[in-house]
Amino acid sequence: MKVLVIGANGQVGRRVVQELAASQHEAVAMVRKEEQVNHLKELGAENVVLGDLEKDFSEAFEGIDAVIFAAGSGGSTGADKTLTIDLWGSVKAMRYAEEKGVKRFVQLSSVGTPDPDQGGEKMKPYLVAKRVADDMLKTTDLDYTIVRPGALSNDGKSGKIEVSAEGFASLKDRSIPRADVAALLVKVLDQPNTYHKTFEVLQGQASFDDGLASL
Template identity: 45%
Template sequence: MNVLLIGANGKIAREFVKKASQEKKEIQVKAMIRKEEQKEDLLQLGASEVVIADLEKDIHHAFTEVDAVIFAAGSGGHTGGDKTLLVDLWGAMKSVDAAKKHGIHRFCMISSMRAKTPEKGPESIRHYLVAKMVADDYLRDSGLDYTIIRPGILTNDAPTGHVHIQETIEETGEITRADVAHVLLSVLDNPNTYRKSFDVIGGDIPIEKAVAQI
């Protein structure tokens, strides 16, 4: 499976590249980045190919010879509304449209907890959650075989290999970026996760078992 990883220089994406190259040799990661100087680092991490493309410009050249797309780009919850709209909303929508145009049916999205209910999120990041919500809805309505992963508060701690997955989790919780990458790798070629959306935080269920129960 050839996978286009959008936002490949992000922390979750970099964890995904490492884990895929170590554990799933059948998955070839085409890392999409904005800056040429990031290229060598992604290749060293295990990407099979690197493509330079900017979500704020034309991106269609990145979607050739691809079987699946992962959207892991994000402006972050503390950027201004203009950058959030350009990356988290418009960039995501452009990526969905490009996947459809190129006949790519599998699409995974890294979203955020509270994206279903932005009004329940902190006021300081509500613009970010609204952008994520609209992008998620756009993907759901696209007809693609999507999976939307909504992680809780992200940490850089060592992976635990255990999570709590549920369609909606009311309580706030943390999860390591490495565990999110593991979940992403587990759902990527798993048909029982097609057309599903879920929240995920740290928990006590092994990731493969939690994904199998989605």
């Protein structure tokens, strides 16, 4: 599949591009700045397109078979950017996908989204944006998968996960490497049992195949 990676220059997005390059799929990286193009090509993107989530980026969907939405406004921005990028950017991506006939849509979300009120004041705008974006995705006709990782680390890829469709009882002292999250986002692309599913994921003891088989 030709896969559009939205948020390709982010910490997870760059790893997604690398994972796609090592798979049978093709990565089409969407970035906001011209100076980011060559780096994404070096990471393995077959093509790089320019697109701004705060504007019309529908042209990026031409010829695309699937979407991985891994964009985020980042911790240094305010609630305004969280709304326009994490929420509205996601909603626009869903609409463009529907308009262009792109059925497969994988969305990177977060644990804590089921009840943003429990996330603390600093995290609340982010969790609300992700929760509403997830809820909007569920109303579409897209073959979606929503992946909600716990705290992210920069540890190397472990290849071992724990998956929960109901949500983890405790997240204390637990995390998951960004490398594992990126690999999982690519893994679910052609896993029909993950269609129309939402699940949380942490580093664990199960292989990707075994963890996903539990859904």
